Amino acid sequence: MKVGIIGCGAIANIIASTIVPEDNNIDIEYFYDNDVERAENLASFANGVAVLDLNDMLDKVDLVLECASPDSVKEHAPNVLSHGIDMIIMSIGAFMDKEFYSKVNDICKKKGTRIHLPSGAVVGLDGIKAVADFNLEEVNLVTRKSPKSLGKDIDEEEVLFEGKASEAVKEFPLNINVAATISLACNQDINVKIIVDPNVDRNVHEITAKGDFGEFKTTTKNFPCSANPKTSMLAALSAIKLLKSFNESITVGL
Numbered sequence: 001m002k003v004g005i006i007g008c009g010a011i012a013n014i015i016a017s018t019i020v021p022e023d024n025n026i027d028i029e030y031f032y033d034n035d036v037e038r039a040e041n042l043a044s045f046a047n048g049v050a051v052l053d054l055n056d057m058l059d060k061v062d063l064v065l066e067c068a069s070p071d072s073v074k075e076h077a078p079n080v081l082s083h084g085i086d087m088i089i090m091s092i093g094a095f096m097d098k099e100f101y102s103k104v105n106d107i108c109k110k111k112g113t114r115i116h117l118p119s120g121a122v123v124g125l126d127g128i129k130a131v132a133d134f135n136l137e138e139v140n141l142v143t144r145k146s147p148k149s150l151g152k153d154i155d156e157e158e159v160l161f162e163g164k165a166s167e168a169v170k171e172f173p174l175n176i177n178v179a180a181t182i183s184l185a186c187n188q189d190i191n192v193k194i195i196v197d198p199n200v201d202r203n204v205h206e207i208t209a210k211g212d213f214g215e216f217k218t219t220t221k222n223f224p225c226s227a228n229p230k231t232s233m234l235a236a237l238s239a240i241k242l243l244k245s246f247n248e249s250i251t252v253g254l
């Protein structure tokens with residue numbers, strides 16, 4: 001499987017340095033970034049090709065992996081999918097825009113293409129998906145990150161946001177894609193609280209869900225990526241596992 005990447009930052013670097021093409025039948029070969037130097041650096045490390053125009057990779061790849069920004073998804077996904085190419089998308093916040101969701105969904109149906117949204121930096125999506133249609137009363141996400149991760153200069157814990165996921169992704173597009181992932185998994189605009197906490201050095205996500213099935217709570221205490229403290233290592237690892245799973249005959253979990 002030949003893969004092209006949009007966005008050559010923290011997640012892309014972890015993925016490209018972890019996937020061994022010979023072992024996994026996955027060849028990450030084309031790299032695009034609006035910062036050309038980043039695309040060239042990663043292409044050179046991965047023995048791949050940096051492209052100046054995304055269209056230059058579209059007749060050569062089987063899958064495009066987006067790890068850039070929600071805006072980049074809106075800019076490029078319709079074009080990629082219209083070329084009949086599947087996508088893995090990390091900047092899931094883009095899908096909270098209902099008009100955009102419906103537009104790309106229509107393209108996928110027409111072209112027979114698929115979009116994969118990895119579980120990213122949280123655990124518990126399997127459970128949320130399983131119970132989504134069974135009177136799921138309430139889903140809440142509390143995210144706690146350090147001042148460094150949230151780009152704040154404060155000494156005391158502070159609630160930066162409290163409201164719905166659809167609003168959270170607008171105010172914090174590069175920090176709370178997980179809220180969109182959970183919302184899409186259960187078809188609800190979930191409740192989100194974002195706290196900046198000088199006493200944590202992890203990106204912490206706590207999910208609580210309650211409904212006819214009972215209730216559950218998951219807590220993920222992620223190490224941030226060294227190249228981008230907003231982003232957790234787990235986000236990159238989930239995309240790597242998803243890529244590898246395309247070669248598996250037997251899949252475990254949802």
Ligand SMILES: NC(=O)C1=CN([C@@H]2O[C@H](COP(=O)(O)OP(=O)(O)OC[C@H]3O[C@@H](n4cnc5c(N)ncnc54)[C@H](O)[C@@H]3O)[C@@H](O)[C@H]2O)C=CC1
Pocket residue numbers: 006007008009010011012032033034035038067068069070071072075090091092118119120121122173174175176177178181227228230231232235
């Ligand atoms: N789904 C999830 O659980 C998670 C999603 N994310 C999201 O994944 C994305 C990538 O994260 P990182 O690698 O940490 O970001 P990063 O900031 O380290 O790298 C992003 C790269 O994309 C490039 N870029 C930005 N906009 C672009 C555009 N319109 N066209 C082409 N290139 C563009 C930047 O120049 C940069 O090199 C972000 O949107 C982030 O918010 C991050 C963590 C968890």
Ligand SMILES: O=C([O-])CC(=O)C(=O)O
Pocket residue numbers: 120121173174175176177178179203204222230231232233235
């Ligand atoms: O990586 C994380 O911990 C979460 C994150 O940035 C996002 O959801 O955008």
